[in-house]
Amino acid sequence: MRILILASFLIVLVLFLTTQMPVILTAEQVSQSVSDAIAELQVAVDEDEMERAVQLSVAKLEHAQRNRLKYLASAYFIIWLVFMLYVLRLARHYYVLDKRLVQLEQASAHDEK
């Protein structure tokens, strides 16, 4: 039972980490791409100002996304945790009850003899 719970947690974690990874664009890549576009368009732009603006916007976007993923991960973790605690409690209860029943039935059979 414990292995099953651990496996389910690992599946959720792997799925979460592998499938929901955003396409990561670094500030440098965006900056380079914008510089190339400006060069192609042949317009006059302050390159330093532009780079600062790009870096700030990328940082803000990344921070917002990290924040959203934290909410998502916490919600699924709590759901998993509640189920895990309930199933563990059931498993323990089941084990104790089964043991007591066997003991009681054995004692009863012994008495009848």
Place this chain on the structure above:
Amino acid sequence: MKIVAILTALLLFISLYLIFAYAPIERTMLEVQKIFYFHVSAALTVFLAFGVNFVLSITYLIKRRTEHDMVASAAAELGLVFCTIALLSGPIWARYAWNTWWNWEPRLTSTLILWLMYVGYFILRSTLSGDKRKLYSAVLGIIAYLDVPIVYYAVDIWHGGLHPERDTKWNLEQPMQWTWMVSLAAFIMLFSLLLILRYQMKKNEARYEAIQQHYLEKAR
């Protein structure tokens, strides 16, 4: 039982795959909206679980069969677990969407009342024994269920709540709709599996109590 377990595991796996790999990211809430699939499914499973409790409580009052009481209490216990999940995952979503962990709006408040009523159901069961326990908990199960339609129609009854309208979940984009339906099916299967398991455990508990009683009478 084995088939139900395999089917449940399979459906849960598929639903997780659909949530994280297939369903598109919603435009307003972005990744956080993915909480919806398990949160709403858990909330609807609560209605099913308490519905089973309601029906079996009525049949217990009519036929007075112990099995009906066993299934009713097992369903109420599972309803409480699913309700806890809905009540705990909701505030995380609310913190992002409404900028608050909790709000005394109609649906949230009525859901908390529902949860408290079924906590009361188990407190009552733990304080009584024998036929009295079965009878009183069946009556309380019927009364507590009256809150379920209030929770479901809370948005329509008291306009101005923060929850979206009831029809929202049916007006989703097709991939989101499919993902939600599979998640709901997975939760219903999980509920069925746990209900069977819990019922079997309750039967064992009754058997244990009967043997114990037999011993006590013999000792006297």
